[in-house]
Structures are given as C-alpha cells and as structure tokens.
Amino acid sequence: EIVLTQSPATLSLSLGERVPLSCRASENIIRDSVAWYQQKPGQAPRLLIYDASSRATGIPDRFSGSGSGTDFTLIISRLEPEDFAVYYCQQYADSPFTFGPGTTVNIK
C-alpha cells in the first residue's frame, strides 16, 4: 500500500502567515489522485482539495493545492482564525486508499 508522510507534525503560527503543508508518498501517485481535508475537534473532516489542485465547493481561495508524483503541498496563503485545525492528505490512486498522519496547525 502507498504510505503517506506529512510534515511537519505540528505547526505553531500567527494569523496572516502563509502555511505550506507537505504530503509525501512512498510511491508515485498517478492522475494526481490526492485530496486534502481539514478537521476541527468534534467535527467530521471537510474536503478542501481533490485531484491535487481542485478546490472543493465553497472552499475559500486562500487554500490551494499543488504537486505531482510523490510530493504534494497544501498552501494556506493567509491564516485566518478558523483555519486552526488538523489537515490530512489522502491518496485514492491505488486501493487501499490511505491517509497521512495529519499536520496540526496551532495558534502561536
């Protein structure tokens, strides 16, 4: 199975900062089949990005995704108060579809 590694595990940041979150795959992911999700405590995850760079419905344009092959990135251009959460990447190119361990974005 494809193993996803997310780095860093935790980030402490200030409002307005630009945040790059990394997701690295153990093997090549075809068709850019990567999604990014945001999860807040006590809530179900929310899809942010699919197919590596397509924003889901209703997602603000400060969220963007990029990457191909084994390296993918979610960028939050300017941190807002509601962006402090855990972010997960997922690959769905090859079953079993796997998630990364997550990156927690905290308030500094």
Added chain:
Amino acid sequence: EVQLVESGGGVVRPGESLRLSCAASGFRFDDFGMHWVRQAPGRSLEWVSGLSWNGRSTGYADSVKGRFTIARDNAKSLVYLQMNSLRVEDSALYYCTKAVGGLYSGSHNWGQGTLVTVSS
C-alpha cells in the same frame, strides 16, 4: 443539501458482528461512489472500504479485508458495512462519505459518524 446519516454502531465483544447503515439524500445516489472511513479517538483517519456507483467495484483496507463487506442498495439510497469477527482495534467512529465522483475519488461529503466499540 447532501445528507448522510449513519446508524448501527454499538458495543460488542471481540468476534461478534455489526452491520452499519448509511442513509443518503440530497443527491442522485447512483451517480457516485461511496466510502467508509473510520477514526479511533485521538488517531488519524483510516479508509476502510469503498464501492462504485453500481457496487461492482469494491476496495478494502488490508486490516479489514476478509472480515468486512461493503454493499449498496441504490433503490433505497443506502450503503452498508457488514463487519464480522470484530477486534478491539476496530473500535472507532465510522464515517460514511460520498465520493467526489467514482470509487477512485476523494470524499466530498461526510456524515457525523456512528461509534463502534469492541470490548470484552
């Protein structure tokens, strides 16, 4: 509005079975793949299983293969997860999700989850 409502969770002993159901509404059900994703307390997300719009293509996590079976009833807009030979490590909140498109796509919409606890 898309709605996904899971049911069927509960407390069972190791080796027992449970069947989870997910009632879907607010979209054309037979146009989309569906998934089950679980999350143990304080842990990451784990994809459990998924199936195509017609149920003919399915996939399973290695940890559940041979024990869990996913199915759907397009006439009733329902997805099921039959879980047999349950283990303590299967304890988690189980989410039903609607795929972005077919089976090989991300999870666009999520239910609120149903809790499964396996304990002796």
